[in-house]
Amino acid sequence: MNYKKKKVITIGVVCELTGLSERQVRYYEERQLVFPERSKGGTRKYSFLDIERLMEIAEKMADGMQTFEIKRMDKQRNATLREKMLKGQINAQFGQRATKRP
Amino acid sequence: MNYKKKKVITIGVVCELTGLSERQVRYYEERQLVFPERSKGGTRKYSFLDIERLMEIAEKMADGMQTFEIKRMDKQRNATLREKMLKGQINAQFGQRATKRP
DNA sequence: CGTGTAAGGAATTCTGACACG
DNA sequence: CGTGTAAGGAATTCTGACACG
Numbered sequence: 001m002n003y004k005k006k007k008v009i010t011i012g013v014v015c016e017l018t019g020l021s022e023r024q025v026r027y028y029e030e031r032q033l034v035f036p037e038r039s040k041g042g043t044r045k046y047s048f049l050d051i052e053r054l055m056e057i058a059e060k061m062a063d064g065m066q067t068f069e070i071k072r073m074d075k076q077r078n079a080t081l082r083e084k085m086l087k088g089q090i091n092a093q094f095g096q097r098a099t100k101r102p
Numbered sequence: 103m104n105y106k107k108k109k110v111i112t113i114g115v116v117c118e119l120t121g122l123s124e125r126q127v128r129y130y131e132e133r134q135l136v137f138p139e140r141s142k143g144g145t146r147k148y149s150f151l152d153i154e155r156l157m158e159i160a161e162k163m164a165d166g167m168q169t170f171e172i173k174r175m176d177k178q179r180n181a182t183l184r185e186k187m188l189k190g191q192i193n194a195q196f197g198q199r200a201t202k203r204p
Numbered sequence: 205c206g207t208g209t210a211a212g213g214a215a216t217t218c219t220g221a222c223a224c225g
Numbered sequence: 226c227g228t229g230t231a232a233g234g235a236a237t238t239c240t241g242a243c244a245c246g
Contacts, residue, residue: 003106003150004105006150008115009111012141013147026240027207041215041216042215044238044239048105061206066205067206113217114217124217125228125230126228128219129227133227143236144218144236145218145236146217163227169226
C-alpha cells in the first residue's frame with residue numbers, strides 16, 4: 001500500500017542511509033527490534049519505516065540504552081497506543097448510537 | 103528528500119513489483135526511458151517513482167507503442183509542463199509588482 | 205552486551221553476445 | 226525492434242564462529 005512500509009531495500013542501502021554496519025543491523029534484528037522480510041533466496045528486505053526505526057535505535061544506543069530496554073519501551077508504547085485506540089472505538093460506538101436515536 | 107524519489111531498490115525487486123523481466127528493465131534504460139542510479143559496485147538502484155514509470159511504459163508497450171514513441175511523448179509532456187511553469191512564474195511576477203505599487 | 209572480522213558459500217546483478225523475427 | 230538466454234565474472238548478502246571486553 002504505502003511506499004513507506006514496503007519492504008524493498010537491501011541491507012547495503014540500509015547501512016548507507018543509517019550509518020550503521022551490517023553487523024549492527026543484523027544484531028538488532030536478532031534482538032527483535034526490527035523485522036525485515038526475506039526474498040526467496042534469503043536476502044533481507046527493509047522498508048523506509050524500518051530505516052527510520054533503525055535511526056531511532058541508533059540514537060538510543062548512542063545514549064547508552066541497551067537493546068532490551070529499547071524493546072521494553074516499545075512494548076510499553078504499543079500498549080499505550082492500543083489502549084488509546086480502544087477508547088477511541090468505544091467513543092465512536094457511543095457516538096453512532098447517539099446519532100441513531102434522535 | 104521524498105521516499106518516492108529515493109533510488110534504493112535493486113532490479114530484482116523492481117521486476118517483482120512491475121512484472122517485467124530484467125532484460126526489459128535494462129533495455130528501457132538503454133532506450134533512455136528510465137534512469138537508475140548505481141552503487142559503487144555498479145548495481146542499479148531504482149526509486150518508487152521509477153517503478154511507476156516502468157509500469158506506465160509496460161502499459162504503453164502492451165498497447166503496441168514503440169520505445170522511441172514513448173520517449174517522444176515524454177519530451178512533449180515535459181515541454182508542455184515547462185511552458186506552464188513559465189507562465190506561472192510570469193503571472194507571479196506581475197502579481198508581485200502589482201502589489202508593490204499601490 | 206554489542207560489535208568487528210575472516211571464512212566459505214550462495215544469491216544477485218552485470219556486461220556483451222547470439223538468436224529470433 | 227524488443228526480448229530470451231547461456232556465459233563468465235564481479236558485487237552483495239548470508240550464516241556461524243571467534244575475539245574483545
